[in-house]
Amino acid sequence: MQSSTVTRRTALATVGVTLAASGLVPKPLRAQNRTDVLVVGAGLSGLNAALLLEEQGFKVQVIEGRDRIGGRLLSLRDIPGNPEAGGNGIGSGYGRMIDTVERLEIPMLNSAGRAQITPFELYLDGERISGEQWPTHPRNILPEAFKAFSPRLVPLVLLRQTNPLASFEDWYDPKSKPHDISVYDVFKKNGFTDDQIDLTFNLNVSYGTSAHDVSALMMWFNDGWVASMEGGPPTQLSAIGGNMTIPETMAKALSGEVHLEREVVGVRQDGNGAEVVCADGTVYKADHVVSSLPLPVMRYIKFDPFLPSVQSKAISMVPYFPMTQVHLVAKDPFWEDDEWSPDMWTDTVAGHVIANRHNVNNSDVTSLTAWARGFTAHKLDQVSPEEGMAWVVSEFERIRPSAKGKLESRYIKSWMRDPFAGGDYAVWQPGQVTEFLHATGQAHGRVHFCGEHTALSNRGMEGAMESGERAAFEIMNI
Numbered sequence: 001m002q003s004s005t006v007t008r009r010t011a012l013a014t015v016g017v018t019l020a021a022s023g024l025v026p027k028p029l030r031a032q033n034r035t036d037v038l039v040v041g042a043g044l045s046g047l048n049a050a051l052l053l054e055e056q057g058f059k060v061q062v063i064e065g066r067d068r069i070g071g072r073l074l075s076l077r078d079i080p081g082n083p084e085a086g087g088n089g090i091g092s093g094y095g096r097m098i099d100t101v102e103r104l105e106i107p108m109l110n111s112a113g114r115a116q117i118t119p120f121e122l123y124l125d126g127e128r129i130s131g132e133q134w135p136t137h138p139r140n141i142l143p144e145a146f147k148a149f150s151p152r153l154v155p156l157v158l159l160r161q162t163n164p165l166a167s168f169e170d171w172y173d174p175k176s177k178p179h180d181i182s183v184y185d186v187f188k189k190n191g192f193t194d195d196q197i198d199l200t201f202n203l204n205v206s207y208g209t210s211a212h213d214v215s216a217l218m219m220w221f222n223d224g225w226v227a228s229m230e231g232g233p234p235t236q237l238s239a240i241g242g243n244m245t246i247p248e249t250m251a252k253a254l255s256g257e258v259h260l261e262r263e264v265v266g267v268r269q270d271g272n273g274a275e276v277v278c279a280d281g282t283v284y285k286a287d288h289v290v291s292s293l294p295l296p297v298m299r300y301i302k303f304d305p306f307l308p309s310v311q312s313k314a315i316s317m318v319p320y321f322p323m324t325q326v327h328l329v330a331k332d333p334f335w336e337d338d339e340w341s342p343d344m345w346t347d348t349v350a351g352h353v354i355a356n357r358h359n360v361n362n363s364d365v366t367s368l369t370a371w372a373r374g375f376t377a378h379k380l381d382q383v384s385p386e387e388g389m390a391w392v393v394s395e396f397e398r399i400r401p402s403a404k405g406k407l408e409s410r411y412i413k414s415w416m417r418d419p420f421a422g423g424d425y426a427v428w429q430p431g432q433v434t435e436f437l438h439a440t441g442q443a444h445g446r447v448h449f450c451g452e453h454t455a456l457s458n459r460g461m462e463g464a465m466e467s468g469e470r471a472a473f474e475i476m477n478i
């Protein structure tokens, strides 16, 4: 801490000269009552940065807009089995997550057995098509080599077969620019028709809204990252009591305060310090700020001085994945009546229905989640939450008559409508990896950026942890 302070001071003096020279600094910020670092956002990335900085002796405070800790981790604790409305699966390669839960002694269980123990069945135009029927079914328009695959698996298989990256981390090497093309182009180059792309990628998208607006380079990175975790014993860790327990425990482990319900609206800095300005008028001061704000939120934050142009452009242009979930509880196990799988892949607003098996033995269905993604999420977001839940239930019952009168809708979560998220996660469009990826994590004087969208070597929760670590190291001058 002592030796890095000297280095930090020298660095800060340099930044001060640069900003002052730019003429953008109206008056020196006052130096009293301030902490070393203010972290904006009490999600995984911000809390990891805060913990690492405290370990090195920095005084840290966390400013959070919501009335709860955890950001895009949201465990629904009043629904049987505590289903997750946010980040759920922690894989074997999640080194930082696993290290953190071990150090903080957070009880975990390996829920790999929860995942899809019954086959997915397709529901197209109201017709149920089982896994056995699919390969020879008249609705199966897939190319011969893919006919045996469920439509949802086809993009994964194609992207695995065509992945040009020697190492998944090559995705952020400028040399990979020629691969920063659309997923649509990859399908077309491999002979797929538009109808086949609609059925396999666009129906229940996992990224973006269609194959046109998703970068294949991002998908190949994702594929390589997932592949790096394959081979070992199936690992899908989750925290007992819900994954939100992880950031909650991280926050408790901090010595510095976590201020809830403080919506940040501005971040300003000069050669003397930095300030975070909240909607209620509260101003916090520090030597450094770590911002973990998702890009859509940053569109409404006033940075003074303004962020450089590439970073500003990324904030205004990188889309977040539209995702709305409806959480349902079955009053009776209707799947035992019709003897079909409770897991469903549909072309309705119920989207992709996953049966959650969050009990101790991973077998009983505790709740169901209808995942509406892309355009389907947008459709649900256009009506009120009550209408959205009723719509999903009525479509569910229409295609699955045995469920009639047996579904209770308990919760709807639109990540797009959430003012503190603006979507599920960053989805890089074709060309955007090359143009924006590095810029989004670039420090701006005393302001450092983290958040899953700035991660280079991991995705999701582990990406968030990686990014918080990088931001903390920047401040430590490592």
Ligand SMILES: Cc1cc2nc3c(=O)[nH]c(=O)nc-3n(C[C@H](O)[C@H](O)[C@H](O)COP(=O)(O)OP(=O)(O)OC[C@H]3O[C@@H](n4cnc5c(N)ncnc54)[C@H](O)[C@@H]3O)c2cc1C
Residues within 6 Å of the ligand: 040, 041, 042, 043, 044, 045, 046, 063, 064, 065, 066, 069, 070, 071, 072, 073, 085, 086, 087, 088, 089, 090, 262, 263, 264, 265, 292, 293, 294, 297, 323, 415, 419, 420, 421, 423, 424, 425, 450, 451, 452, 453, 459, 460, 461, 462, 463, 464
């Ligand atoms: C539905 C869903 C499923 C997912 N599934 C998985 C999965 O299976 N595996 C996986 O690894 N990842 C998954 N993820 C992704 C993972 O949850 C996220 O990548 C991770 O939690 C992001 O952490 P973060 O710190 O970058 O952002 P966040 O958690 O969003 O943290 C940012 C924080 O900033 C706060 N904030 C926002 N605006 C303001 C403001 N103006 N003022 C003050 N505070 C503000 C937010 O409230 C939030 O607490 C999923 C996400 C979702 C939504």
